[in-house]
Amino acid sequence: xxxxxxxxxxxxVSGLLAASMLVVACSSExxxxxxxxxxxxxxxxxxxxxxxxxxxxxNESHPxxxxxxxxxxxxxxxxxxxxxxxxxxxLPDLSNTTYQDLPALIIADIAADLTDVMGDREDExxxxxxxxxxxxxxxxxxxxxxxxxxxxxxTDVFAEHGLPVPTTWEQYAQVARDLHAADPSTYLATFPAxxxxxFAGLSQQAGSSWWSVDGExxxxxxxxxxxxxxxxxxxxxxxxxxxxxxxxxxxxEWQAALADGxxxxxxxxxxxxxxxxxxxxxxVGSWAAVPLPQWDPAEPASGVLGGSATIVTTGTDHxxxxxxxxxxxxxxxxxxxxxxxxxxxxxxxxxGRELPELQGATALMPEQTDFYQLAAEIDEITVPVTWGPNVxxxxxxxxxxxxxxxTARSGFADALAQVQSDxxxxxxxxxxxxxx
Amino acid sequence: MPTTTSRRSSAPRRSAxSSAPRRSxxxxxxxxxxxxxxxxxxxxxxGLIALPLVYTLWLSLRGTQVSGSGLGVRREVFVGLDNYAxxxxxxxLLAGLGRMLVYALITVPVTMVLALxFALLLDNVTTxxxxxxxxxxxxxxxxxxxxxxxxxxxxxxxxxxPFTDAAGxxxxxxxxxxxxxxxxxxxxxxxxxxxxxxxxxILYTSLRGLPQEIYDAARIDGCSEVxxxxxxxxxxxxPGLVMTGLFTIIGALQVFNEPNTLLTLTTSISTDWVPMMxxxxxxxxxxDLFSAAASSMVITGITxxxxxxxxxxxxxxxFGEG
Numbered sequence: 001x002x003x004x005x006x007x008x009x010x011x012x013v014s015g016l017l018a019a020s021m022l023v024v025a026c027s028s029e030x031x032x033x034x035x036x037x038x039x040x041x042x043x044x045x046x047x048x049x050x051x052x053x054x055x056x057x058x059n060e061s062h063p064x065x066x067x068x069x070x071x072x073x074x075x076x077x078x079x080x081x082x083x084x085x086x087x088x089x090x091l092p093d094l095s096n097t098t099y100q101d102l103p104a105l106i107i108a109d110i111a112a113d114l115t116d117v118m119g120d121r122e123d124e125x126x127x128x129x130x131x132x133x134x135x136x137x138x139x140x141x142x143x144x145x146x147x148x149x150x151x152x153x154x155t156d157v158f159a160e161h162g163l164p165v166p167t168t169w170e171q172y173a174q175v176a177r178d179l180h181a182a183d184p185s186t187y188l189a190t191f192p193a194x195x196x197x198x199f200a201g202l203s204q205q206a207g208s209s210w211w212s213v214d215g216e217x218x219x220x221x222x223x224x225x226x227x228x229x230x231x232x233x234x235x236x237x238x239x240x241x242x243x244x245x246x247x248x249x250x251x252x253e254w255q256a257a258l259a260d261g262x263x264x265x266x267x268x269x270x271x272x273x274x275x276x277x278x279x280x281x282x283x284v285g286s287w288a289a290v291p292l293p294q295w296d297p298a299e300p301a302s303g304v305l306g307g308s309a310t311i312v313t314t315g316t317d318h319x320x321x322x323x324x325x326x327x328x329x330x331x332x333x334x335x336x337x338x339x340x341x342x343x344x345x346x347x348x349x350x351x352g353r354e355l356p357e358l359q360g361a362t363a364l365m366p367e368q369t370d371f372y373q374l375a376a377e378i379d380e381i382t383v384p385v386t387w388g389p390n391v392x393x394x395x396x397x398x399x400x401x402x403x404x405x406x407t408a409r410s411g412f413a414d415a416l417a418q419v420q421s422d423x424x425x426x427x428x429x430x431x432x433x434x435x436x
Numbered sequence: 437m438p439t440t441t442s443r444r445s446s447a448p449r450r451s452a453x454s455s456a457p458r459r460s461x462x463x464x465x466x467x468x469x470x471x472x473x474x475x476x477x478x479x480x481x482x483g484l485i486a487l488p489l490v491y492t493l494w495l496s497l498r499g500t501q502v503s504g505s506g507l508g509v510r511r512e513v514f515v516g517l518d519n520y521a522x523x524x525x526x527x528x529l530l531a532g533l534g535r536m537l538v539y540a541l542i543t544v545p546v547t548m549v550l551a552l553x554f555a556l557l558l559d560n561v562t563t564x565x566x567x568x569x570x571x572x573x574x575x576x577x578x579x580x581x582x583x584x585x586x587x588x589x590x591x592x593x594x595x596x597x598p599f600t601d602a603a604g605x606x607x608x609x610x611x612x613x614x615x616x617x618x619x620x621x622x623x624x625x626x627x628x629x630x631x632x633x634x635x636x637x638i639l640y641t642s643l644r645g646l647p648q649e650i651y652d653a654a655r656i657d658g659c660s661e662v663x664x665x666x667x668x669x670x671x672x673x674x675p676g677l678v679m680t681g682l683f684t685i686i687g688a689l690q691v692f693n694e695p696n697t698l699l700t701l702t703t704s705i706s707t708d709w710v711p712m713m714x715x716x717x718x719x720x721x722x723x724d725l726f727s728a729a730a731s732s733m734v735i736t737g738i739t740x741x742x743x744x745x746x747x748x749x750x751x752x753x754x755f756g757e758g
Contacts, residue, residue, distance in 0.1 A: 403704070
C-alpha cells in the first residue's frame with residue numbers, strides 16, 4: 001500500500017462509517033408514532049453552535065413532539081447533502097439553510113411551502129429577511145436572523161495615528177493610504193479573494209443585483225454591471241497601491257494580524273463581534289462598529305452578508321408539527337433568549353429585538369451601547385436582495401478569478417466579467433433559461 | 437492439507453472411470469471451492485469498484501432540466517455525452533492536468549531519490565543511530581495528509597512563518613513559499629515529506645533481504661561502499677524500486693489532500709488546481725454531480741491507461757515475469 005492508497009482506504013472506511021451513521025440517523029426518523037399516544041420525533045439539520053441547547057428548551061416543553069438535532073452537515077455543504085438525502089428518500093423534517101442556498105433548495109423541490117404559518121407575518125419580520133425567503137408571494141422558510149453590515153475598526157490604532165472614521169468610500173481609501181504610510185507594517189483592511197459573499201454584499205450596497213427573475217420566466221444575471229465594476233475598480237486601486245492587504249480571511253495569518261493590530265479594521269456584519277473576540281481575545285474593548293462607508297451619503301445603502309433560515313422539507317411526515325417547531329425556533333422569546341444565552345443572534349422576528357439582552361453592548365465592544373440600535377437602522381437601509389439558484393458556482397468562480405487578479409494586482413474588471421460568464425454558463429448547463 | 441488436496445483431485449479421475457452419475461456429484465466440490473475462495477475478493481471488487489463505476493458512468497450521462505418559469509422545478513434528464521463535451525471542451529480540466537504533471541515531475545523523482553538514498557545509508561554498515569534515523573524518517577508517514585498540509589501551510593504563510601522571521605533576522609530577503617511558481621514546490625514538499633519514509637522502508641526491507649555473501653564477495657574484490665551501493669545493491673532491488681515508483685506515480689495522479697488544504701490559505705491555488713479538486717468542487721461545492729461524474733470517468737480512463745501502460749513496460753523487471 002502506498003500513502004495515497006492508504007488514504008484512499010481511510011477515506012473509504014470513513015465514507016462507509018458516515019454512510020452507516022446516515023442510515024442510523026435516517027432510520028431514527030421513523031420512530032415517530034403513527035398512533036396518537038406516542039411522541040413524534042422530528043429530525044432537524046443545523047450547523048449552528050450550541051443549537052442542541054436551544055432545541056432542549058423545546059423538547060422539555062413539548063414531550064409529544066421531540067426534535068433531534070443533527071449537526072454533522074456544515075453550512076457550505078447543506079445543498080449537496082440535502083440533495084443526496086432527497087434522492088435517497090431520506091430527507092430530515094427540517095433543516096437550516098443560508099439565504100443564498102434557499103433558491104437551490106426550492107428548485108430541487110426540497111423546501112416546502114410555509115405560507116400557512118409565515119404568510120401573515122410580513123409586518124413582524126425584518127424586511128431584508130422577508131425578501132430573501134419569499135418568492136412569488138410564497139414563503140419557503142422561517143427567517144432566523146438578518147445580517148446588517150458594519151465596519152469594525154480598532155479605536156486605539158485610529159487614535160494613535162489621528163485617523164478619522166470613514167463615512168464614505170473615498171475617505172476609506174484615504175485612511176487606508178494614511179495608515180499604511182504612517183506604519184508600513186499595518187493595513188486598514190484586507191481584500192480577501194476567498195470571500196465572494198463580502199464582495200457581493202459591497203456590490204449590493206453600490207446598487208448591483210446579481211440575480212433576478214425576469215417577468216417572462218427565466219433568470220437574468222448581472223454580476224458584471226456598473227455598480228459591481230465600481231466596487232471592483234475601487235479595490236483594485238487599493239490593492240495596486242499596496243495600501244490594503246490581500247491575505248485570505250479565516251487563516252492563521254489573518255488571526256495573527258487581527259490579534260497584533262496589523263489589521264486595523266474589518267468589514268463584517270452583526271455576527272462578527274464574537275468571531276473577533278474569539279480570534280483576537282486581547283483586543284476586546286478596542287473595537288467600535290459603524291455603518292459601512294457610503295458611495296453617496298445622501299442615499300445611504302447597505303448589503304447582505306450571510307444570515308440563515310429554517311426550512312421544512314417536502315419529505316417530512318409531520319408537516320404541521322415541523323412548521324410549528326420552525327416558527328417557535330425563530331420567533332418565540334423562549335428560543336431567542338436561549339440563542340442569546342448560548343450562541344448569538346440578531347433575530348429577523350421584530351418582537352425578538354425587544355429582548356432586554358439586545359439593548360446593551362456586546363462583549364467585544366463593552367462601551368458601544370448603540371450597537372443593536374445601529375443594526376436595526378442598517379436593516380432599514382439594506383437593499384432588497386434576490387439570490388439565484390447557483391450562488392455556490394458564482395462564488396467559486398469569484399474565488400478563482402479574483403485570486404489570480406489579486407496575485408497579479410490587476411485585472412479585477414476581467415475577473416468580474418469571467419465570474420459573469422461562468423455563472424451564466426453554469427445556469428445554462430443546469431437547464432435554466434437565462435437572459436442577460 | 438496436502439493429503440486432502442491429493443485425495444480430492446484424484447477422486448474425479450477415479451469416478452470418471454467407474455460411472456457417470458457419481459462423477460457429477462463428486463466433482464461439485466472442486467468446482468465450487470475456487471469460487472468460494474475468490475468470492476470475498478469478487479464481492480468487494482464488485483461492490484466497491486464495479487458498481488460505483490457503473491453508477492458514475494450512469495450519472496455522467498445525466499443532467500438537469502428546469503421546467504416552469506423562474507423558480508421552476510429541477511428534474512434529472514438524460515443528456516447523452518453533453519457532460520463529456522463540456523468537460524473536454526473546457527480548458528479547466530486540461531489546465532488542471534498540466535499543473536498535476538508539473539507537480540508529479542517534482543514529487544516523483546524527489547521522493548524516489550530521497551527514499552533510495554536514505555535506504556542505502558541505513559543499510560550501510562558504518563552508519564550510526566540507525567534505529568533512531570529510521571523511525572525519524574518514517575514518522576511523517578504517520579501524520580495524516582491534511583494535518584501535514586495544515587502544519588506546512590502555517591510555516592508557508594508570510595504572516596506567521598518562522599522561516600520569514602528567520603530570514604528577517606539574518607537580513608535575507610523574505611522567502612516566498614506561495615508564489616505562482618514556488619507553490620508547486622511547496623505542495624510537492626508536503627507530500628514528499630510524508631511519502632519518503634514509507635518508500636524508504638520498502639526499499640530498506642528489500643535491501644535487508646539480500647544475501648550478505650554478495651557484499652562480502654564484492655568487498656573482497658576491492659569494491660568500495662559507494663560502489664557496492666550503486667553497482668550491487670541498486671540493481672538488485674530494481675523490482676522494489678519499480679513498485680514504489682509506480683505507487684508514487686499513481687499517488688501523484690490522485691493528488692488532492694495537500695493542495696485542497698492549502699487552498700484555504702493562499703490565493704495561488706484555485707479550486708480546480710488539479711483534476712481531483714475539480715471533481716470534488718463540482719460534486720460537493722457547486723452541486724454539479726453530473727459534470728463531476730464525467731470528469732471522474734475521464735480521469736479514471738487516463739489513470740488506467742497510464743498505470744497499465746507503465747506496468748506493461750516495467751512488468752518484467754518489477755515482478756520477474758514475462
